[in-house]
Amino acid sequence: MNADQILALPVPWVEGGQENPSDVVISSRVRLARNLSRFPFVNRATPEEKAAVLEAVRQAIQHEPLFRECAWCRIGEMDPVSKGILVERRLMSPDFLQGSQERVLVLDSRGIVSVMVNEEDHLRIQVLLGRMALCEALRIASAIDRALYCLDFAFDPEFGFLTSCPTNVGTGLRASAMLHLPALRMSGAMPEIIAQSGRLGLVVRGAYGEGTTSAGALYQVSNQVTLGLTPEELTEKVEAVGSRLVEQEARARSALLNGPHELEDRIWRAWGTLLYARRLGLAEAMECLSLLRMAQEAGMKGPFEKLAWGPLFLAVQPAHVQARQGRLLTEAETDTARAELVRDALGCLR
Amino acid sequence: MLCERCGKKNAEVHIRQTIQGAVSEHHLCRDCARELTSGWKPGSDFLEFSIGSFLENLCKTLGPELREQGKAAQAVPSCPRCGLDFERFRKTGRFGCADCYQAFREWIRPLFTRIHGSETYRGPVPGPGAVKSVDDELERLKMQLKDAVSEERYELAAALRDRIRILEGRLRDER
Ligand SMILES: [Zn+2]
Ligand SMILES: [Zn+2]
Numbered sequence: 378m379n380a381d382q383i384l385a386l387p388v389p390w391v392e393g394g395q396e397n398p399s400d401v402v403i404s405s406r407v408r409l410a411r412n413l414s415r416f417p418f419v420n421r422a423t424p425e426e427k428a429a430v431l432e433a434v435r436q437a438i439q440h441e442p443l444f445r446e447c448a449w450c451r452i453g454e455m456d457p458v459s460k461g462i463l464v465e466r467r468l469m470s471p472d473f474l475q476g477s478q479e480r481v482l483v484l485d486s487r488g489i490v491s492v493m494v495n496e497e498d499h500l501r502i503q504v505l506l507g508r509m510a511l512c513e514a515l516r517i518a519s520a521i522d523r524a525l526y527c528l529d530f531a532f533d534p535e536f537g538f539l540t541s542c543p544t545n546v547g548t549g550l551r552a553s554a555m556l557h558l559p560a561l562r563m564s565g566a567m568p569e570i571i572a573q574s575g576r577l578g579l580v581v582r583g584a585y586g587e588g589t590t591s592a593g594a595l596y597q598v599s600n601q602v603t604l605g606l607t608p609e610e611l612t613e614k615v616e617a618v619g620s621r622l623v624e625q626e627a628r629a630r631s632a633l634l635n636g637p638h639e640l641e642d643r644i645w646r647a648w649g650t651l652l653y654a655r656r657l658g659l660a661e662a663m664e665c666l667s668l669l670r671m672a673q674e675a676g677m678k679g680p681f682e683k684l685a686w687g688p689l690f691l692a693v694q695p696a697h698v699q700a701r702q703g704r705l706l707t708e709a710e711t712d713t714a715r716a717e718l719v720r721d722a723l724g725c726l727r
Numbered sequence: 728m729l730c731e732r733c734g735k736k737n738a739e740v741h742i743r744q745t746i747q748g749a750v751s752e753h754h755l756c757r758d759c760a761r762e763l764t765s766g767w768k769p770g771s772d773f774l775e776f777s778i779g780s781f782l783e784n785l786c787k788t789l790g791p792e793l794r795e796q797g798k799a800a801q802a803v804p805s806c807p808r809c810g811l812d813f814e815r816f817r818k819t820g821r822f823g824c825a826d827c828y829q830a831f832r833e834w835i836r837p838l839f840t841r842i843h844g845s846e847t848y849r850g851p852v853p854g855p856g857a858v859k860s861v862d863d864e865l866e867r868l869k870m871q872l873k874d875a876v877s878e879e880r881y882e883l884a885a886a887l888r889d890r891i892r893i894l895e896g897r898l899r900d901e902r
Contacts, residue, residue, distance in 0.1 A: 412825065414825045416824075417808075417809045417823055417824040418821070418822060418823055418824055418825075420821055420823065421809050421811065421823040421824060442867050442870060442871075443863075443866060443867065443870065445870065446870075487873075516862050516866075517866060519851070519862065520862050520863045520866040522851075522853075523851075523853075523863055524863065526853045526854065530853050531824075531825035532852070532853050533825075533828055533829070533848075534848070534852070535832075535846075535847060535848060536828055536839070536846075536848055537848030537849075537850060538848075538853075539822070539825045539828050540822075541821050541822055542820065542821055542822075543820065543822070543835065543838055543839065543842060544842055546828075546839065546843075547843065547848045547850070548848075548850050571741060572739065572741060575728055575738050575739075575741045575754045576728045576737065576738065577728060578728045578844065580741075601728075601754065602842070602843040602844060602845070603843060604839055604842075604843035604845050604846070604847070604848060605843050605844060605845025605846075605847060605848075605849065606845075606849065607849045607850045608850050608851070
């Protein structure tokens, strides 16, 4: 697959909000780690064994209706921009793009299902949906999992599904929701939330960037433990905490909006930056877009009312900027090209 | 959540660790944090470090005898299939194959308790004869429906939609 074909795929988590754009939860993702019992794990497998894993997977999905509309992407044969786009669309992990010839990404034409073959585990089955839809994502991932039981997954009655790393053993499940929490961050509540979530066996962390600050105020809630609870219980736990954060965010927002005009000032400044900047860094672009999304959701009047957050959020990511320019760019060139494309997009709204 | 090292006190320190780009998170009580990580100071609840593996530290404390680790590790048989020895597992924190779990079974239970607060799996059991469930059937029907609509076969689409509705109703009643 080349960059143009990848760009043509739908991105449900970005487009999902057309009818009702106001949503704190951006996306829901479920990932299952699986290994084929008859081969060593990837870190101890020879190139021949990894190739044999690939072949077994290829045969298993060939006649499986769930995989009828899937592309088989050999990572080693893809150009850097295409790989970058896949990472920015969160269809594969950044780690996956380095590496060996035996890595393949199976991509569903709906942009929902992706399977990494020969990542840390033989299979990483991922389902990515827009909004809070973790149970639905788990349902789809489980259906795919069952359809692939013919591969004879490494399983132990005591420990469950066996994985290369002890932190994934058992269900092999990572359920995560990406939330937009600008007001909670502004009010300084994130460090406490992050600390509390740890006590519940969950992890809250910045989805972009590090630690308690996250570019674009995007945070990921996911389960930390994978053993001892069923996939449904783990998923429900993440969903419950996610829903609580949505409520807290709503309260924090109404407090901010009813406060002095500082927030309004920041929102208009963000609009001004996006509209006039000649060089725009990624973090700054994401911050400004975050403020405008919040303004939209609060029903504020202004030219940003009709802004389509999702497509623009994707468009400002580095590989997407480069794909638009049709070549690799330096960071400075990317910042210039990003400013230009954002000006174009916003100029139409005025 | 309990500290993943001692499993006794509350985890109050949350560590995010990056090894070759892979991010993992760990939760410790204050005492264990002080012991395992040199960078941690009281008052900071979040800490990042990229060198030195935390999971390694966790694994290092595993084994029959903590005081004579070198000898103790030799007492645990290596994995008969992939040849991974316990000493190497303690260093890397990675299993080599499915049989490693069998070989190290009694030594890794405490590790799982520390990481997950449990050592026993609960969830679906795979098997070659696993019955296709209603969920699978639904997913299949929805794919077929999408095709039918895009091929403008509306009669088929209507029939599929009815079948989906019936199955979804049945699921709702069951749950
Ligand atoms: Zn402790
Ligand atoms: Zn082994």
